[in-house]
Every structure is written in structure tokens, then in C-alpha cells.
Amino acid sequence: MALLEVENLQTHFRTPSGINRAVEGVSFHVNEGETLAIVGESGCGKSVTSMSLMRLIPEPPGRIAGSIRFAGKDLLQMSDREMRAIRGNDISMIFQEPMTSLNPVLTVGRQIRETLMIHQGLDKQAAEAHAIEMLILVGIPEPKRRVREYPHQLSGGMRQRVMIAIALACNPKLLIADEPTTALDVTIQAQILKLMLDLKHRVGAAIILITHDLGVVAEIAERVMVMYAGRKVEEAPVAELFRSPRHPYTQGLLGAVPRLGSSLTGTARRLAEIPGQVPDLRKPIVGCVFAGRCALATDLCRQYAPGLEEKGPRHVAACHYAAKGAVAA
């Protein structure tokens, strides 16, 4: 059985100008120890999905529907108290901006300790010792000194390591990483990615990685889910997705990214553009969400929203024509 099973997740928000259907009918699962990447551009609903999993959506103005089964229990049916026991313990989260997600007036050590004292019931000494162990685990030099420092005394990369230490302190079964390296410089990003890869093997937690960076996806994900306008449009194992993307949006996305080293091999070409704009999610969308920007779109697409279809082994895409195009080719 999968560790996390999400079915028909809907997260909507009431706004003065209409209902924003930020996530509309997204289903996926994560197996134990597996890394699933959720990819998409800003506003595609990937972050709202992750916040919904943690039930961190303010209700109202938001509302979550569907089912989120974690280890067999539906998180959406739980009381707030039960949910608090899960957050930071069984499921923990790393955010993009480590400076704003750490409390600036508490020492790093205290912040790791508190998670441990609340969830694991450790006393202060045991928690302190465990906090130092965690800092060693995430590769922070001089951990005994660092536990007494405040977040502003650390660099961006160090802060992200501390965030990871806090997230992993209680041995979570699922770690949600929301753009964990986006705010970091490329050499620091390389350090954090290496750390995440190492920890993946050592800690064994399942990871949901939320990112817009296809390079980061290729680096650490095993399975990829592509989101567009609040819907899941494609899902496949990572190699399969990069080798043969089926959904026209995924194809466009991959074609729009320049490859490092392309100027050397003479494969440099004009970047593929996806024309147009993402539709307004506050208006009901009839038919396929991508139809307005898709070169293959027909009247059928504009009328009937495509469901997810099996396009290959463990490979699904929500497109009326993708499979047929591939078969013909």
C-alpha cells in the first residue's frame, strides 16, 4: 500500500472576484521511501497542493475536498489536534525561504529541540544531544557552537541545512520540500542537492519535491507529476518523462529550457515557446485547460476535458491526442 494516497484533491479559495480553483481534481500517490517531484510554473497549484497535504490552507477563505490518505488514515477527516501530532512529526516540510521559516529570536538548537520535545517527548538534555546529532547529519561544521547561534548568524545555505535538520529531527515518513533550492546560489544549491541525495539513502523518508527547475527534478526525483492550471496533466517515471513526454504542455516545457553545453555540440536552436497565457482559474474552464495554448487542440479538446489516460508503462497523460500521436509516429 502506498504511504500517501491523494484522490480528487480540490482546493478552492473564495476571492472577491470569484472562486479560485487553485487545485482541481488532483490524484496521486507516494510510496514509502520514494521521491515524487511535482513540477509546474507559478500558479499551477503545486504549492497549494503541498499546503493542502499539511492542511495549512486557511479555511475560510479556502476549502479542501477529496481525500488524502496517509498511512491508511484520511488527513481531511482528522481533528486539528490529531493533525498537529502529524505535522512536523510524520510529515514535515522544508520551505523555499529559510530566513522567514526560522524564528529569528530563537537559537537554532532551541528550534530543533522544541520539535523533538513536543513530538517525541524527549527531555531537554536528550533533545539537545539529538539536535547536535541532526546538525552533524546535515553537514554543519562545529555543531556544538552552532546550536547556540541565531538564524541571522548563519548563511543562506546553512539556514537551509538547519531547516532540513528540523524537518528530519522526528524521523518523518514523508518530507515535503517546497522549492528547497530556488533561493540559493548555484554552488550552494549543488551542496544542498548533494545533501538531499545522501539523506534520501540514509534516512529513507519519502519525499515530495515541489519545483519549477527541471534540472533539480532530473537530479533527485524518481517519479514526476506535471501540473498545469490546477490539474495534473502528466505523470511518469523521471527517465521516461524526459525521454518521451506525451502531454503537449510537458513537451513545450522541456523544449523551452536551454541545455547547458548545447553551444558546443551544435544542437543550439531557437527555444520553443508556449504561446499565450495560463487561463484565469477564477472562471470555469470547459474542455482541456491547455487547449488555448496547444497546437494540437481541436474542437473536441475545447469541449471535453481529457481524463488521465495510460500512455505507456506507469505513464499517464491528460490529453485526447497524445497517445494517438505517439502511436502514429
Place this chain on the structure above:
Amino acid sequence: MSPPLLQVNDLKKHFPVKKGLFSRKSEWVYAVDGVSFEIARGETLSLVGESGCGKSTVGRAILRLFDITSGQVILDGQRIDDAHPSTMRQMRRRVQVVFQDPFSSLNPRMRVRDILAEPIRNFGLAKSAIDLETRVTALMDTVRLPREALNRRPHEFSGGQRQRIGIARALAAEPELIVCDEAVSALDVSVKAQIVNLLQDLQREFGLALLFISHDLAIVEHMTHRVAVMYLGKIVEVAPRYEIFAAPKHPYTKALLSAVPLPEPGAQRNPIILKGDVPSPINPPSGCRFHTRCPLVFDRCRTEEPTLRAAGPEQWVACHLEEGAAVASG
């Protein structure tokens, strides 16, 4: 060979930082500390480096958004770093800018028409009101925005469309050089591709020179003719595109390139993982500024600062190891 369009000689910009509430003494941020380069007409030079390396400060110095500490900025044979305000105003027309953030780079209270008309009026480019209107509508066509959009305000547009307005404003002055300060960094992948293609088309069409400031190496490789790599206020390597991406010489360039995650699952790569973080530009390390993180560091690096030396026909590197290599091979 004709003289370069832009020449920057030993540019330095040090910012004061107040130490305490009452102390008169201040420390200095050595944001840019002796940078020299040239840009030819129609050429794209990219400035790459991590945050705090001073690349944006170089761009702003060229635009003369502040006075520089020392050095020279020469546009088409004429110094602009110390030009009188009246001469400077005429020189400003020739260097324009596109900023990173499409939301804060347009005045929220102005209509697109007025945003585009501002440089045209300032530099007296339009002969009449009709000419002004023709120019403004032509700019909308150039950046592929509908003409009806002229009467709207920035908040009615998406990020990519706003960036097009920003580009149109830069083009309105009919510049020879555009400083693109992380101009595509804040955009989504698919929109980024649209803007990159637009910039390339415009460069060809108008023969523009671009100073492309970016931290995104894949986009830089796609756009550029030459690359200058900056680290802590200094240029560590300058070379044409092929040399930088095929045979980088400076250890920092090598690390930077190897750190970029490739969108190819299972790609064989051995990233050089640099230890630690970029040191503060307030007290930069002695000797070679990269020595605290360099995997190849040796004694000389800690005390003696390497200068930019030729390492190939058009390749310049500031590293003691390259000097040794040049001697050994020569």
C-alpha cells in the same frame, strides 16, 4: 577594428556601511573592486556570478545610477563616469536597461502609453504628436503586444507581458546598448523562452549590444557571445562562449558550470562541490578572493592576488595556476 562601444577600465564601487548607531567610522563593502571589460557593437557580453559578486553593481555603474569610486566608463570614446549632467543626459539615450522584476520595474500609476512616451519625449525623438503616437504603436508591434494595451496600466498584465513593456521602454530611446539585469530570471520557464527569443530577435534587428547580467548559465550560453565570470567584485575569467563552456580555466568557473543540474535524468556528471559559502564583500579574503573555497588552493593564493592574464587568444584568467601552465607550455 573599430573602437569598442563600451569600455570599462578598473571600475571600483565601494559602498559605506555604518557600523554602529553613533560611530562615525564606517566599513566599506567592496562591491566592485577593479573590473575591466569591453563590449563591441552588436555583441552580447554576459556577466555571471552568484549573488553578491557585484555583477548588478557593474550594470548600475554603467547606467550611472550612482557615482563610481574610481575607474572609467567610456561609451563610444567618451567618458561618462564623470560627464556633466547635461552631456550625460544625451549619453543616457544610448544605454538603456531592462530590470529583473517585471512588477516593480513599471510605475503602477502610469498607462503603458505614457511609460513608452517618457523616453521619447525626454530625448526629443518625436517630431510631432503624430510621430510620437506612431513610435509608441510601432514599439508595441516590435515587442508583440496588442496596440489596444496602450491604454492599460501595468497591473492588468502578466509577468511576461510586463517584461515586454519594459523592453519596449528600453527600445524607445533607440539605444545602442541595453543592460539586461537578470531580465529573464523572475519569469516562468515558458515565458522566459518567449522573452529570450524576443531579445535575440531584437538584437539582430537593431544591432544592439547587450550586457546580459544573469546567474542562469544555461540561458547565458544560449544568448551570449562572450562571458565574464565574477567572484566577490572581481572578474576571474573572460572568454568567448565556446572557450568558457568547452574549456573553462578558472577553478571557480569550472565549479560553477559543474554545479548546474542538467535536465537529463541519469546524466553522468561529477559536480565539483565547493565547500562553504561566499565570504562577505566587507572583508574580502586576502590574496586570491576565491582561495577560501578553491579545491586547488596553495600557499601563494593566500597572499598574492592573481591578475587577469591571457590564457588563450581571447581568454583571460586570474589564477596563479594558469600562469604556471602558460609558462610550462610556453
Place this chain on the structure above:
Amino acid sequence: MTDTTVNPQALPAGFVLAPQLPEILRPVTIRRGFVGLLRGHPTVAIGGTLLLLLVLIAIFAPYLGTVDPTALAPAKRTRAPSALYWFGTDVLGRDIYSRVLFGARVSLTVGLSVAIFASAAGLAIGIVSGFIRWADGILMRFMDGLMSIPPILLAIALMALTRGSVGNVILAITVAEIPRVSRLVRSVVLSLREQPYVDAAVACGTRTPMIILRHILPNTLAPMLIQATYICASAMITEAILSFIGAGTPPTIPSWGNIMAEGRALWQVKPYIVFFPAAFLSVTVLAVNLLGDGLRDALDPRMAKSL
């Protein structure tokens, strides 16, 4: 769901239709006009309506069943509220209802004038110190000095130097309010100067006066407007205090502070003399503050956090 029903049979075989999903939130009806304003920005609607009502009362005071507010009637002193004297009469037999309604004129005039004058002066000083570094040092130290004196004491001191009149009250309160406005404008100007669109304007060859006029000034107006409402409210309170302690409007003019001052000695036996002007003052200040809070939320959500 009703308008988008699709007949699955119409879809050719071999195509998969996305599952139909329920609506999980009640549909939003976008209302326009006053109901829309009330729902979207209830504080603006309530504050604005109250304030409008008070302004109308002040303007049409003579036609609202009032008598001459200064007419003495020693025979009818300190009457309790009744059908004849709605709010009762004071120690000199004057009709409190009429005095309170005419008093609204003083309060609103002072509040509005101080808000306008203090904003204008603060805007000028703030922009100068935001743009000219040497002037900044001098002006801001001067403002620090003014701010170290409590505004009421400063206003009392200024009133001590002049004769009591509405004009002088406005002047005194304006001077006391200027430092706060100019500090706000200065900080807004300094943050606006860092905006890329200002840099872009410099690069476009726009001269400094035009930059101020076109790029800085319009963007300081929203925070200024919000601040102006708070100044208006605080000016009305300050005016009432000045009049109450006899340092404000001359006693011949009915202002809420004066009425309360006259009723002070009797307030335990005849509380209505103090109650009605005080209630009007509270409601007016509340209305202005509601309007200010609402404007703050409506004009700029980000600014709301920084103020």
C-alpha cells in the same frame, strides 16, 4: 455545473473524459455599487456613511430644528432632555442639541483643515529630505526635536502665544502634526527611490523634478491619504482637548470641547451636558478611523502591514 453539462455519449469512443467534480464552495456573486462596497470593504462603507452623515449634519445644522446655539435663556437652565430640548440645556440655558450640531462644524473644519495642511507641509518636507541629503539631516533633526514634545503640549504652547480662534487652533495642531507626516513621507520616498522603475526613469533621461512629480508623488498619495485620516481623527480630539482646557476655540463658539468644559462642573448631576458632545466626538473619530483602516486595506494590502 448546470451550464457546462456534457453528454458523455457525444464523446467519440476511445477518448477519456475527466471526471466531473463537485463545487465545494458557494458561488461568489460579484456585487457592484453600495452593496458591493459594503461586502468588499465594510469599514470604508460604514465609516464613509457615518462621516457623510456628520458632514451633512454640520452643513445643514440651521435646518435641523435647531435654535440659535448662543441664545441665552437663564430661566431654562440645565433642563433634562425632553421633547422640547432634545439634548437638554446647559448652565446658561442654551439648547445643547443646537450647540452639538453647530459644534460639528468646528470639529470637522479643524479635522479636515489640519489633515490637508499637515499633509501638504509634510509632503513637501518629506520629499525634500528624501531627495536632498544635506537638507535631510537638518530637517529630520528639527522634526525629532518637535516630536520630543507631546503634540498636545506643543499645541497648548502655540495657543498660549496667540489669541484663541479656530484659525489659530488649526495652525497650532498642524504644526504639532507635521513631524509625523514628514517622517512617513520621507520613508515612503526613500523606499520608492529604490524602485527599479525610478532607476529606469533616470536611465530614460527623466530630470529629477519630473521624477518626483511623475514617479514619486503619485505613489506617495495612497499612504498619505491613509495617514491624513488618522491626522484628521487625532486633530479633532486635540481640538476638543484644547477647548476643554480653555486653550482652544473661544468660548463664544460652540465646539464639542467647549460644551464639555462648560458641563464639567455638573457632570455628576447633569451628565447629559457632557454626554452628547462626547458621544458625537467619539462617533466622528470612530468614523474617520474606520474610513482610514478601510482605505489602508483597500488601497494597498502590502502597505497595510508596514503601517
